[in-house]
Amino acid sequence: MALDGAGYSPSEFKLAxxxxxxxxxxxxxxxxxxxxxxxxxxxxxxxxxxxxxxxDGRTAKAADAYTSEKGTVKEISFSGTADSTVLPLLxxxxxxxxxxxxxxxxxxxxxxxxxxxxDGQSSGITKTVTxxxxxxxxxxxxxxxxxxxCLTSLGLTGxxxxxxxxxxxxxxFKSGFTPSYSQSAPTSMTAHGSTYYYLxxxxxxxxxxxxxxxxxxSWALNLENDAAFVGYSGASADPESIVRAxxxxxxxxxxxxxxxxxxxxxxxTWKAGTTVATTLSNNASWTSASTFGxxxxxxxxxxxxxxxxxxxxxxxxxxxxxxxxxxxIQIVA
Amino acid sequence: xxxxxxxxxxxxxxxxxxxxxxxxxxEALNAGKEVEVDSIPPAAEEYVTESKKKESx
Numbered sequence: 604m605a606l607d608g609a610g611y612s613p614s615e616f617k618l619a620x621x622x623x624x625x626x627x628x629x630x631x632x633x634x635x636x637x638x639x640x641x642x643x644x645x646x647x648x649x650x651x652x653x654x655x656x657x658x659d660g661r662t663a664k665a666a667d668a669y670t671s672e673k674g675t676v677k678e679i680s681f682s683g684t685a686d687s688t689v690l691p692l693l694x695x696x697x698x699x700x701x702x703x704x705x706x707x708x709x710x711x712x713x714x715x716x717x718x719x720x721x722d723g724q725s726s727g728i729t730k731t732v733t734x735x736x737x738x739x740x741x742x743x744x745x746x747x748x749x750x751x752x753c754l755t756s757l758g759l760t761g762x763x764x765x766x767x768x769x770x771x772x773x774x775x776f777k778s779g780f781t782p783s784y785s786q787s788a789p790t791s792m793t794a795h796g797s798t799y800y801y802l803x804x805x806x807x808x809x810x811x812x813x814x815x816x817x818x819x820x821s822w823a824l825n826l827e828n829d830a831a832f833v834g835y836s837g838a839s840a841d842p843e844s845i846v847r848a849x850x851x852x853x854x855x856x857x858x859x860x861x862x863x864x865x866x867x868x869x870x871x872t873w874k875a876g877t878t879v880a881t882t883l884s885n886n887a888s889w890t891s892a893s894t895f896g897x898x899x900x901x902x903x904x905x906x907x908x909x910x911x912x913x914x915x916x917x918x919x920x921x922x923x924x925x926x927x928x929x930x931x932i933q934i935v936a
Numbered sequence: 937x938x939x940x941x942x943x944x945x946x947x948x949x950x951x952x953x954x955x956x957x958x959x960x961x962x963e964a965l966n967a968g969k970e971v972e973v974d975s976i977p978p979a980a981e982e983y984v985t986e987s988k989k990k991e992s993x
Contacts, residue, residue: 712953714953714954714959717952903980928958
């Protein structure tokens with residue numbers, strides 16, 4: 604192979620996603636580009652056995668090495684900026700639920716169970732997506748296509764001291780299906796949106812951990828919905844089923860709020876184990892919330908700490924839980 | 937509206953948050969009972985139908 608003088612900038616690599624029509628079958632048509640900070644090589648996690656075996660000499664023989672991709676889980680992690688095109692797709696995939704009404708929100712019901720996911724059955728954005736790591740290398744087809752992916756963690760963060768409160772995202776896709784490592788770059792990809800979300804979208808109702816009128820410096824929402832890829836079929840031993848939300852679909856929030864008369868007793872609330880509600884929105888009535896907002900009515904405080912900043916702040920963490928009705932969380936995005 | 941199972945041999949599955957039903961309504965439906973709801977959740981349309989009103993004489 605002759606020397607290749609071409610070089611690429613890390614910024615020329617892209618991450619794209621697309622809802623699948625069939626679980627486990629790659630869909631690379633008009634993929635949605637994600638506004639990522641950078642693209643790194645996914646965790647491919649191949650099985651490798653390189654132990655020394657019995658034989659002449661005290662050396663591990665190349666002939667004894669065993670490498671396989673069957674039954675392994677690939678992980679694609681990313682971080683970037685949330686926009687109004689991509690974030691709703693990501694939220695739908697991790698909460699496995701389409702948009703609801705009054706308000707138009709993505710809800711995790713109190714009795715949440717995931718959809719049934721079987722290889723070869725019909726899919727959609729609430730089930731599986733194809734993820735592409737798009738290479739700028741044109742001479743050879745070097746893009747990677749990961750079918751049958753589920754978003755297993757999604758974090759949203761906003762900090763008034765960072766990009767004026769623009770909401771950033773991070774997350775991890777997992778897939779147990781066999782990827783294609785030498786694919787041409789998907790064509791006709793859809794650009795990510797240019798409408799962003801901001802902490803300042805929470806401009807009317809700011810109730811954090813039961814405290815109304817909290818003065819917020821930063822906020823984070825963490826969603827966890829793991830996926831287990833079980834069974835095997837075909838020459839590639841692709842999984843037969845994807846089991847999600849084991850043991851639970853976990854939702855938690857963190858916020859840093861100003862220490863004042865309203866928030867000074869949060870540690871007492873924590874100690875008492877009181878159920879606390881959080882509502883952040885652009886409307887006094889939650890059913891009229893729009894643009895960006897969250898409501899979680901049955902939270903339990905999991906930690907409280909003082910934080911020295913421009914003034915004294917209180918860092919409070921809440922685990923969002925289920926009641927006997929309603930939702931664990933509703934997200935407007 | 938009152939709804940019931942279309943086919944008692946085909947119960948409403950527990951997938952997708954009990955197909956959008958409250959747990960007690962889901963249990964009642966699968967026990968063959970009629971349940972009062974505001975609307976049929978999209979995920980449950982395959983499994984339930986609106987009960988016909990009895991005509992008064």
